[in-house]
Amino acid sequence: MKTATERRELLKGLYAEVRDCTRCPLHHTRTQAVFGAGNADAELMFIGEAPGASEDRMGLPFVGAAGKLLDRLLEEIGLNRKDVWIGNVLRCRPPDNRDPQPREIAACQDYLFEQVRLIEPVVICTLGNFSTKLLRADTTGISRLHGREEVRVIGFRAVRLYPLYHPAAALYTPSMLETLRTDFQRIPELLAQGPPEQPQLEEDELPDLDELEFEDSEQSDGVTSGDRPEPAPQLGLF
Numbered sequence: 001m002k003t004a005t006e007r008r009e010l011l012k013g014l015y016a017e018v019r020d021c022t023r024c025p026l027h028h029t030r031t032q033a034v035f036g037a038g039n040a041d042a043e044l045m046f047i048g049e050a051p052g053a054s055e056d057r058m059g060l061p062f063v064g065a066a067g068k069l070l071d072r073l074l075e076e077i078g079l080n081r082k083d084v085w086i087g088n089v090l091r092c093r094p095p096d097n098r099d100p101q102p103r104e105i106a107a108c109q110d111y112l113f114e115q116v117r118l119i120e121p122v123v124i125c126t127l128g129n130f131s132t133k134l135l136r137a138d139t140t141g142i143s144r145l146h147g148r149e150e151v152r153v154i155g156f157r158a159v160r161l162y163p164l165y166h167p168a169a170a171l172y173t174p175s176m177l178e179t180l181r182t183d184f185q186r187i188p189e190l191l192a193q194g195p196p197e198q199p200q201l202e203e204d205e206l207p208d209l210d211e212l213e214f215e216d217s218e219q220s221d222g223v224t225s226g227d228r229p230e231p232a233p234q235l236g237l238f
């Protein structure tokens with residue numbers, strides 16, 4: 001068992017890997033990778049789809065109108081961003097906000113699983129179809145699954161998975177917003193249930209950060225990790 005401090009330090013190491021990641025072609029077009037932000041010891045995680053233009057520019061997840069709605073919904077259940085972790089299936093923006101492609105999702109999913117292992121959440125709310133399908137390893141859509149919690153093993157951790165509509169989809173559809181708000185109200189109850197029973201894994205079955213295979217950090221533009229400025233904002237909330 002690692003302490004919260006040790007897990008936070010490992011998360012910072014993972015952040016450094018993601019910042020210079022070249023595992024899929026999205027590194028060619030991103031301004032910066034969006035690692036995710038929030039409390040490194042959060043009981044509640046939100047996982048959306050991918051950074052948009054504002055997120056790509058600022059390096060933070062959910063900073064636009066959908067992010068403001070997420071803030072408001074959190075406030076209604078007595079929480080704020082400092083209490084939770086917010087991230088995405090992809091850490092780099094797809095050009096023109098197109099849908100994530102399977103090869104990009106496959107290339108990026110280890111980062112998500114490692115974040116889950118290090119943060120040790122009790123509840124993961126998937127926001128919309130992409131994260132719901134990825135974390136359930138199933139093609140069932142969000143309209144059938146929203147508001148229905150289940151225990152799932154994500155990477156190496158059992159969590160209470162709770163699919164929700166994506167706030168961006170709810171922004172302009174009042175009925176969907178009301179459904180999202182109603183589903184949100186159940187989050188405190190799920191958190192109060194505590195973590196589900198964890199799978200029994202031997203220490204040597206757990207992946208180590210050093211064992212994750214990352215490509216060489218040299219970028220296509222010839223800039224290496226050592227040349228890059230330190231984009232501090234994402235670490236500011238850890």
Ligand code: SF4
Nearest residue numbers: 021023024091092108
């Ligand atoms: S695998 Fe993820 S972090 Fe790496 S370039 Fe692709 S989207 Fe970005």
